[in-house]
Amino acid sequence: MSNSKSPTFDPKMAPRFSEIATFMRCPLAESPEDVDIAMIGIPYDGGVTNRPGARHGPREIRNSSSLIRKYHHVTRLSPFDMARVCDMGDVRFSSMFDPAVVVEEIEAFMKMVVDTGAIPLSAGGDHSITYPILKVLGQAKPVGLIHIDAHTDTWGPFQGCKFHHGAPFRLAVEDGVLDPKRTVQIGIRGSQGITDGWDFSEQSGMRVIFMEEFTRMGVDAVIAEARRVVGDGPTYVSFDVDGLDPVYAPGTGTPEIGGITTIEAQALLRGLSGLNLVGGDVVEVSPPFDQTGNTALVGATLMFEILCLLAECIGQR
16 A cells, blocks of 8 residues: 555655656645745747747656755755745646737736745746736836846737747836846847847846856856846846757757856856845746757756745745
8 A cells, every 4th residue: 555645755755756747746736825935837838939849848847857856965955845835737728829818817827826925936838928927026016137048038029919938028127017227138149130139128228148248257257247236126037948058958949059058057046045036937948849858857957946046035034
């Protein structure tokens, strides 16, 4: 007879190939009540402008996150002991082919989570999912942003639609929920047909660190600059896996060579310890282009790094 119902059973100590695949084998919760950090899947890629498939990201990140164990090897801390962490399942869509409705439904789900005091940590999905999250988190006061990506995602409408994955941060600024002067964009690179996105970011006051500057500065200096930009105000962390070089994350919709390494990414995130973080996401994992499953593992590991930061924030509060 299985001992899985035993009150002493800890799924994180079970063999990593066993149990139902939730984010990092955390309990599945139907309500955010009594939850400090809610991990959420947002299986939507209707905003992509290039290769699709990120709708499958949350499921594969969950699978790969079974490889994540309790303790961080640098800090020796367990975020699962520092905060009540649950998998809140996926945002459910009633009309996934209508981007405006999708935005409303993500926003409603996030409001339900945030209104209880829980901090959201989401797995996309394409980057358009971040806009409705910021609408909730920045409603009372515009939030700051640490954004790791190959692209600024501050472009205007595409093919007649403004709700695409190249526009979330422009929309958030225009809505007054994101403070551009407390926004830093890291790892930007790649050719573009127009300069509109780069121009909007810089002209609105965002600090844009193109990849060449990142390389010249080094990780420690980039961390210091990011901390200077966002200050001590409420700040969101958004990590698009195409910010990494595609040798580390080939399974993504818009890969750009010459990017950040996984070691640099982990160091960068760890350097954000102590900031006033109000949420985070990892987006653009596209399993159909991820032949080895490595990109999903990268996404799960980056989520763990962000989870550790958020758990520290819970402890400080």
